[in-house]
Amino acid sequence: MLTNMKIRLDAMRSLLYETTRFVDISKVYEEVMKGRKLEKEERMEMKHYMKLANVFTPLIKMTASEACNKMAYDSLQIHGGTGFMKDFPIERIYRDARITSIYEGTTQLQTIAAIKGVTTKVFLERIRVYESEVLEDNTDLKKVLQAMTSEYEEIVSKVEEVDNSEYLDFHARRLVEMAGNIIMGYLLVLNGQRESKFMKSAKLFVDLIRSENRERFNYINNFNIDNLELYKLKSSELIES
Numbered sequence: 534m535l536t537n538m539k540i541r542l543d544a545m546r547s548l549l550y551e552t553t554r555f556v557d558i559s560k561v562y563e564e565v566m567k568g569r570k571l572e573k574e575e576r577m578e579m580k581h582y583m584k585l586a587n588v589f590t591p592l593i594k595m596t597a598s599e600a601c602n603k604m605a606y607d608s609l610q611i612h613g614g615t616g617f618m619k620d621f622p623i624e625r626i627y628r629d630a631r632i633t634s635i636y637e638g639t640t641q642l643q644t645i646a647a648i649k650g651v652t653t654k655v656f657l658e659r660i661r662v663y664e665s666e667v668l669e670d671n672t673d674l675k676k677v678l679q680a681m682t683s684e685y686e687e688i689v690s691k692v693e694e695v696d697n698s699e700y701l702d703f704h705a706r707r708l709v710e711m712a713g714n715i716i717m718g719y720l721l722v723l724n725g726q727r728e729s730k731f732m733k734s735a736k737l738f739v740d741l742i743r744s745e746n747r748e749r750f751n752y753i754n755n756f757n758i759d760n761l762e763l764y765k766l767k768s769s770e771l772i773e774s
């Protein structure tokens with residue numbers, strides 16, 4: 534449990550730093566623009582990083598706040614009954630964690646913003662950049678991430694072919710999380726290339742997300758669109774239950 538928490542934390546940090554990098558570069562250009570007109574290449578670069586920041590920001594907000602809840606839950610579990618009492622800070626951390634997926638935009642609203650990264654292919658383009666940066670030493674991990682990327686592309690195409698916004702909304706979170714997992718997997722591998730201590734987290738995280746993404750792939754792949762209607766509760770059903 535502790536190891537799983539540690540690798541999730543490393544993954545979230547990688548995504549957070551990557552997102553802040555995109556935001557910082559865009560903001561620097563905004564500051565420069567106050568003093569002078571940007572050159573054509575600078576304008577293009579600013580647009581590029583703004584596009585990335587616009588979809589990575591909701592991605593990190595939803596991913597990190599949900600992970601924070603899971604980590605606080607597991608951490609309290611490790612403490613046992615004493616974790617539930619006020620003797621240790623985890624009792625407070627557990628309560629505080631719960632708001633993170635609600636304020637500053639709920640997870641559901643972050644998903645609505647982040648799905649644009651899926652439909653505009655911004656996530657996929659960035660994944661291709663990371664893929665090109667992985668060194669030969671890490672071919673095994675790269676192969677797993679490439680296979681996951683192919684599955685992701687396949688299932689995104691399948692959802693898009695249906696061309697039904699309700700169907701896309703229904704699967705949006707699953708698609709965003711699949712992309713986020715691949716991105717964090719690559720970022721951890723790239724961190725591991727720069728600093729070997731991250732390689733352990735990279736290996737374990739990629740193992741973990743391979744099965745997570747497969748589960749989402751299977752769910753979407755086997756989903757019968759006619760069943761969308763079954764998810765619409767009538768008020769009489771709500772009163773009954």
Ligand SMILES: Cc1cc2nc3c(=O)[nH]c(=O)nc-3n(C[C@H](O)[C@H](O)[C@H](O)COP(=O)(O)OP(=O)(O)OC[C@H]3O[C@@H](n4cnc5c(N)ncnc54)[C@H](O)[C@@H]3O)c2cc1C
Pocket residue numbers: 632635636637638639640641642
């Ligand atoms: C401790 C605390 C501090 C806060 N601090 C601030 C602050 O400093 N400044 C500030 O402006 N606000 C602040 N807020 C408000 C906070 O930002 C809102 O609570 C948050 O944005 C959610 O809005 P809501 O509570 O109105 O929920 P609602 O918008 O009513 O949402 C209820 C539920 O419906 C879901 N939902 C809503 N719309 C959709 C949709 N289109 N699709 C799918 N699901 C949807 C939501 O995800 C949520 O699960 C704070 C709240 C708390 C509890």
